[in-house]
Amino acid sequence: MRLSSSHNIYSTVASITGLGRTVLQSIVTHYGAQPFTDEKLLRDMGPGYSGAEYRIGLYELIGQELVRSVRKGWGEKVYFIPAGHYFHIHAALFDLQRPEPVSIGQLIFKDDQEQPLPYGLRIIYGLAELLHNGLKLTSKGVFPKRTIERCMLQVDVPGELVDCLKLSSFSGTGTLSFDLMLDYLVRTGVIERSGQTYAIMPDRLNNFLARIEDIREAWLIRFWMEHYALRYPQLSHAAALTSYWKTQEWYKMPSPTSESMEQWCALMAGLGWMEQRETDEGAAAYRWLFNPRPEPQGTLDLRSDEFASIHLSPDGEIFVPLDVPATIRLGLELIAKRLSSDVMTVYRLDKEYVLRAAKCGYTAGDITEFLEYASQDKMPELLAIALEGWIQDIEIDSVPLYPLPTASNSKASHVHTNVLDQDITFERKFDSLFGEAVDTESYTEIAAPQEPHAIYQGLHEIPCVWRSDMRSYHHSTRRELLERALSWRIPVKLKISDSIVPFIPERLEGDGAAWAVSGQLRKAEAVEKVRLAPDMWDEMMLIIPLPAKV
Known part of the structure; x- marks a missing residue:
């Protein structure tokens, strides 16, 4: 599915649950639409999940096209939310959150x-x-x-x-x-x-x-x-x-x-x-x-021959209401002096600005036709005479960069x-x-790994029972399981006092018989930092997080 519309993005984000959603929220708030590495993501994510779990959440987002996985030349792999998706994803995640409004009576x-x-x-x-x-x-x-x-x-x-x-x-x-x-x-x-x-x-x-x-x-x-x-x-x-x-x-x-x-x-x-x-x-x-x-x-x-018109006064002042088309505003800027910009914008047509317009290639006929079109009325006679007098001795030898809108050339210009x-x-x-x-123009798209053996190098080398059953092991084997968990950044399950709890190992300490492991015990109510000796749990197994099938 191509995320070609905001509706597709909203529905896709809505379908992301659990860790995938947590990872997406972290990416949005930490990196916006800027590229990041998976190592940076793992450093910036909060406690409670293993590196592999966060990576699997990231791979799910890539599979759903919410995040792209790319490589620049022979450099390292980076990830980013496509710029065109960012604000739609943000809205879907944060559910249009807004602060409490205040009444106008509370304002100064x-x-x-x-x-x-x-x-x-x-x-x-x-x-x-x-x-x-x-x-x-x-x-x-x-x-x-x-x-x-x-x-x-x-x-x-x-x-x-x-x-x-x-x-x-x-x-x-x-x-x-x-x-x-x-x-x-x-x-x-x-x-x-x-x-x-x-x-x-x-x-x-x-x-x-x-x-x-x-x-x-x-x-x-x-x-x-x-x-x-x-x-x-x-x-x-x-x-x-x-x-x-x-x-x-x-x-x-x-x-x-x-x-x-x-x-x-x-x-x-x-x-x-x-x-x-x-x-x-x-x-x-x-x-x-x-x-x-x-x-x-x-x-x-919404094409129409009807639009808000300006008002021309005989003394050269031009009154422009708010809803006058921008084509006419630009035309007025090119031929007249703006006196004020308020609810009603006021211009003045005077000799200085008309001569300036003439140097840009506008003739008296151009200006007259434009003003009559914009006002939907004939130009006041005194103003027309003054305009001819100001410009009659000017030799106009240039072509305007922008033609003034008139009835003949602007059938669609005020649409x-x-x-x-x-x-x-x-x-x-x-x-x-x-x-x-x-800037991701020079990046090459790469697919996120989906198969277990591609995600966990050497998975085929370990006994299947290590990841399928809770077992009691010799202390040396317990250390082997933890070393493998650390290399893959995966959690393990530990049976401690008749309770089975996930444990995220962070580092092994000591050698020989007097070793221990530090990490996070993921309990229902909170994450607890602990240091465990190998005789402090009874059974264990590896947890191998895998991406959901997209």
């Missing part, structure tokens, strides 16, 4: 506390600056300093918020916020590099712009979870736990809480996806403004969709500029 609201713009909207503003300043690179292969500075005015995220991502600026400028925007545009194929320039990919850009705000921001949250949080197990664990919180519902940060949880929530608030307040007890409280767990719903065509187009997925389609969150 301060008048001077500004809510950052949603990051997706800031990307649109940053993209407009890229289009204004051009997509050509310097001889060093980076964007010019002026272009970066202009974009940073739109997409800057405080350094203390993104520090938890532990990313280094790849542009060599130290401007991580710019690099994060560029990484998203490149990773999703909105822009592609060719030599010393980038080029806009119109279909992918329109796909991004076509989504209504809630869907656009939701998929961006998911992008940050899958490409940045997944790099660090503790951060991915925090991202997964917070993603179970209901949208628009306030939650008080649990006490105590992890540093990663605090960092992730602060970052989400800084990106405009969460809102942060304090409770009347002084505790931090957060709520999601957008759904962090979007799921594709199949193809949904609102709640799904990702096939060109923009979170599979490995376009390389990340930061490198992959989980």
Whole structure:
């Protein structure tokens, strides 16, 4: 069975019980989606089970395709949860756990506390600056300093918020916020590099712009979870736990809480996806403004010639309601000056910005047709005359990098969709500029052993009775059984005072007749660390853990 959907993953995780589930929980919390060795797993697992039992649990997970087993070249074998499975597995294991919600009456609201713009909207503003300043690179292969500075005015995220991502600026400028925007545009194929320039990919850009705000921001949250949080197990664990919180519902940060949880929530608030307040007890409280767990719903065509329109005033001010399509917002960024971004965004069409637009290749006719399309009305006569006057002496000799949407070219550009187009997925389609969150591209898949003789080297050499019956043995033979148990990291059964209990040997101590074994007795109520001399039990046998048949 291929785990091709979240439903398959949920049902598979639900079928895992006992030790397999314990091992899976440990992998999720200790390593996230990062590779690990079986030796590291055995060191990090808690007491109560033998190394072989943990390995068998791991092999069961490999057989169910929840964990992959690979080798890099001739190096050692490593394991990892596939990145695309991690958040689904986490949800199935932790059953959408969430803290107790708090009522709005328990929160303190301060008048001077500004809510950052949603990051997706800031990307649109940053993209407009890229289009204004051009997509050509310097001889060093980076964007010019002026272009970066202009974009940073739109997409800057405080350094203390993104520090938890532990990313280094790849542009060599130290401007991580710019690099994060560029990484998203490149990773999703909105822009592609060719030599010393980038080029806009119109279909992918329109796909991004076509989504209504809630869907656009939701998929961006998911992008940050899958490409940045997944790099660090503790951060991915925090991202997964917070993603179970209901949208628009306030939650008080649990006490105590992890540093990663605090960092992730602060970052989400800084990106405009969460809102942060304090409770009347002084505790931090957060709520999601957008759904962090979007799921594709199949193809949904909401194509329509009706959309929220802008309002043009004769003095050049442009009023933009919240639900105006992003294609129109981008167009306005390219021709007008944004005065405010609130419930109603306000722009002004003035000479300075119109001349700037003309240098990018936009004619008076382009601007007029766009504004009339966006307002669904004729342009005010005085404004039309002013526009012609501002631009009449400008010689326009360039082609715009992005055509302004008009009635003739935008029949589909304002389509609102709640799904990702096939060109923009979170599979490995376009390389990340930061490198992959989980770099397993050069690994070779290897199968986990399933047959007993492949798991336990030399199994055929021992007497069958050692693993089939409880027997009393000479002290020297008892030591032989324990040596074999230690080499295979398996438990044994011991009969002590008429009780049969599993025992996990950890080391043999002493030689000759005065030897002893230290380890863990696995009793019903607890695991007990003990040191046993060979005359302290009556009978024994080896326990050979084997994988369940998948």
